[in-house]
Amino acid sequence: MSSGEVVLRAESVSKTFRAGRGFFRGGGLHAVSGFSLDLVRERVVALVGESGSGKSTAARLLAGLYAPTSGAITLAGRRVSVRAPGARRRYASHVQIVLQDPFSSLNASYSIRHHLARPLLLHGNAGSGKRADVEARSAALLEEVSLTPGRDFLDRYPHELSGGQRQRVSIARALAVRPEVMLADEPVSMLDVSIRLGILRLLGRLTAERRLALLYITHDIASARYFATEIAVMYAGEMVEYGPSEDVTQAPLHPYSRLLVSTVPDPDRAAGRGSDTLVRGEPPDLTRRLAGCTFAPRCPFAMDRCRQQAPPRFEPSGGHWVRCWLFDEQEA
Ligand code: SF4
Numbered sequence: 001m002s003s004g005e006v007v008l009r010a011e012s013v014s015k016t017f018r019a020g021r022g023f024f025r026g027g028g029l030h031a032v033s034g035f036s037l038d039l040v041r042e043r044v045v046a047l048v049g050e051s052g053s054g055k056s057t058a059a060r061l062l063a064g065l066y067a068p069t070s071g072a073i074t075l076a077g078r079r080v081s082v083r084a085p086g087a088r089r090r091y092a093s094h095v096q097i098v099l100q101d102p103f104s105s106l107n108a109s110y111s112i113r114h115h116l117a118r119p120l121l122l123h124g125n126a127g128s129g130k131r132a133d134v135e136a137r138s139a140a141l142l143e144e145v146s147l148t149p150g151r152d153f154l155d156r157y158p159h160e161l162s163g164g165q166r167q168r169v170s171i172a173r174a175l176a177v178r179p180e181v182m183l184a185d186e187p188v189s190m191l192d193v194s195i196r197l198g199i200l201r202l203l204g205r206l207t208a209e210r211r212l213a214l215l216y217i218t219h220d221i222a223s224a225r226y227f228a229t230e231i232a233v234m235y236a237g238e239m240v241e242y243g244p245s246e247d248v249t250q251a252p253l254h255p256y257s258r259l260l261v262s263t264v265p266d267p268d269r270a271a272g273r274g275s276d277t278l279v280r281g282e283p284p285d286l287t288r289r290l291a292g293c294t295f296a297p298r299c300p301f302a303m304d305r306c307r308q309q310a311p312p313r314f315e316p317s318g319g320h321w322v323r324c325w326l327f328d329e330q331e332a
Contacts (some may be wrong), residue, residue, distance in 0.1 A: 001330035003208050003218075004039055004041065004042070004043075004296060005041055006038045006039070007038065007039055007040065007041050007075070007076060007180050007181050008038075008062060008074070008075055008180075008181045008213060009036075009037070009038050009073070009312040010035050010036055010037045010058070010061070010062060010071065010072075010073050010135075011036050011038070011071055011072045011073075011074070011076045012034050012035070012036055012071040012072070013032060013034075013035040013036070013069055013070070013071035013072070013073060014030070014032055014033045014034060014068060014069050014070045015028065015030075015032040015057055015061055015066055015069050016028040016031070016069045017029045017031055017236065018142050021205065026286065026296065027216055027281050028287070029286050029287050029289070030237055030264065030286050030289060031054050031057040031237050031239045031286060032054045032057050032058050032061065032238075032239050033054075033235075033237045034071070034239075035054075035061070035071070035173075035238075035239060035240060036239070037232060037239070038059075038117055038213055039057075039181055039213035039214075040071065041180070041207060041211050041212070042207060042211050042212070042213070043135040043207075043211050043213060043214070043229050043230070044203075044204065044207055044214045044215075044216055044227055044228040044229055044230075045214070045215055045228055045230045045231070045232060046215075046216045046217075046218060046221075046223075046224035046227065046228035046232070047059070047215060047216070047217045047234060048218055048219065048220075048221050048231055048232070048233050048234070048243070049219065049222050049233060049235060049260075050217065050219055050235075050260075050283060051283070051285045052286070053235055053237070054229075054234050054236070054237035054238075054264075054286075055217050055234050056186075056217060057183055057237075058217075058234070059097060059183045059185045059217050060097070061073065062095065062183055062215065063095055063096075063097040063183055064080065064082040064088060064091045064092070064096070066094065066329070067082070067083070067107055074175045074179075075094055075095065076180075077154070080108075081269045083207065083239055083316075085086070089122065089123075090125075092114075092177060092179075093123050093177045093178070093179070094179055094180050094181060094204050095179060095180070095181040095183065095253040096174035096175075096177060096179040096180075096181070096182050096183070097174070097183040097184075097185060098171055098182065098183070098184045098185065098187050098230060099170070099174070099185055099187075100172050100185050100186035100187065100189055100190055100192075100254065101138050101161055101190055102166035102167040102169075102170050102190065102192070103158075103163065103166065103190070105166075106158040106166055106169060106170065106286045107158070107171050108158050108159055109156065110157070111155050111157055112138075112142070112153050112154055112155070112156050112157070112158075112161075112169055113135070113154040113155060113157065114136060114296060115137035115229045116137075116142070116154075116169075116172060116173055117134045117138055117174035118139055118178055119173055119177050120138065120176045121134065122177075123176070123177040123178070123222070123231065125176060125177065125178055130214045135151070135154065137176075138154060138176075139148070139151045139154065139197070139314055140304075141172040141173075141175055142154070142168075142169070142172055142173070143168070143172050143177055144172065144175065144206075145168040145202060145206075145242070146168065146198075146202060147165060147168050147173045147229050148171070150239070151327075153165075156280070159252075161189050161193075161202070162312055163190065163195070164192070164193065164195035164198065164199060166186075167187060167191060168199070168202065171187075171203070171206070173197075175206070175210065175323070178293070180211075180212065180213060181205075181212065181213045181214075181215070182203075182207075182213075182214050182215070183215045183217070184203060184214065184216050184217065185217045186216065186217055186218055186219070187199060187200075187203065187216070188200060188218075188223070189218070189220070194222070200226070202231050203216070204227060216228055217295070219306075221233075221248075221249060221257075221261060221264060222249075222264045224245060224249070225245050227248040228245050229244065229245060230243065230244055230245060230248075231243065231245045231248040231249065232278055232303055233248065233252075233254060233256065233257045233260065234285045235254075235256045235288060235294060235295055236283065236294035237286060237294075238294060239257055239323075240257070240295065240322065240323045241253055241254040241257045241320075241321070241322045241323070242320070242321055243317075243319055243320030243321065244319060244320065246322075247317070247319075249261055251317075253316065253320070253322035253324065254295075254322045254324050255299050255300065255301055255326075256295050256298075256299075259321075260266045260272075262298070262332070263283065266308070284297065290306065290307075291308055291310075292305070292306050292307040292308050292309050292310055292311075293306045293307070293310060293311055293323075293324070293325070294310075301326060303325065304330045305325055306325055311321075311323045311327075311328075313326060314327035314329075321324050
């Protein structure tokens with residue numbers, strides 16, 4: 001694949017969780033609806049939204065941990081199915097996920113040596129497979145994530161490392177399979193503020209050096225602006241805005257995006273922009289499908305039409321689209 005080529009694509013992917021009869025009103029919890037996104041080699045896309053917006057479910061769908069209820073995920077143009085025996089492991093050799101909590105994502109019973117040797121051997125990246133070869137490759141992975149000298153970390157256990165070091169080990173473990181796509185689900189939100197930037201810089205460097213397609217999932221739109229080339233904003237399981245990071249953060253279109261941006265202090269932003277839509281309220285109940293726009297109960301601009309018809313995509317400027325009736329030129 002050449003630079004700029006789509007590696008992983010989600011097309012109209014939806015996920016509804018069902019439980020026993022009557023557990024979810026309305027027949028299920030509609031965690032993700034009509035999710036479409038391209039992940040491109042050497043580019044970082046940020047998926048931004050508050051807790052419960054569906055962004056982590058979207059990441060797990062892309063990682064093959066959940067099967068979509070409808071829609072398709074394609075890897076290098078081929079439709080993904082992880083149901084067949086061995087298919088999950090084959091898919092994981094292309095797509096890796098790094099989870100939020102570096103404390104629980106590593107097994108406290110095993111050394112760092114074990115955490116790295118296992119994926120190297122399982123995915124056939126351990127050279128001869130002999131101990132010396134596995135050790136050299138494990139140490140090299142640790143040095144790639146700036147844990148140096150790598151051999152000094154091999155016989156340590158997760159509890160002997162700081163949170164930042166553990167997250168670096170999680171990233172090294174993901175790299176052991178030589179993935180093309182990395183899904184980083186809130187990778188810095190549980191770390192001290194002082195070490196977050198270092199982890200984001202590491203992910204940025206690896207995206208370039210390893211030629212990865214990276215999805216950065218976060219509730220922090222300020223870090224998304226710093227780190228990502230494009231930002232997708234999710235609300236109530238739906239993507240409501242997408243565009244270049246600068247455009248989405250400096251001139252957000254959707255009232256929900258403006259709400260997210262307005263909570264971030266930013267001296268560069270034009271005075272007053274974003275502060276006009278300081279809306280409040282709770283995220284919606286995902287067990288109930290609303291007829292119109294899912295943001296209508298919280299939106300200060302809601303019109304009758306918003307409560308009756310879900311808005312389609314409008315693209316007021318190239319590559320920057322929004323789902324909001326305010327941008328319907330015919331209406332204007
Ligand atoms: Fe607000 Fe209507 Fe736009 Fe929804 S479609 S965000 S309710 S103005």
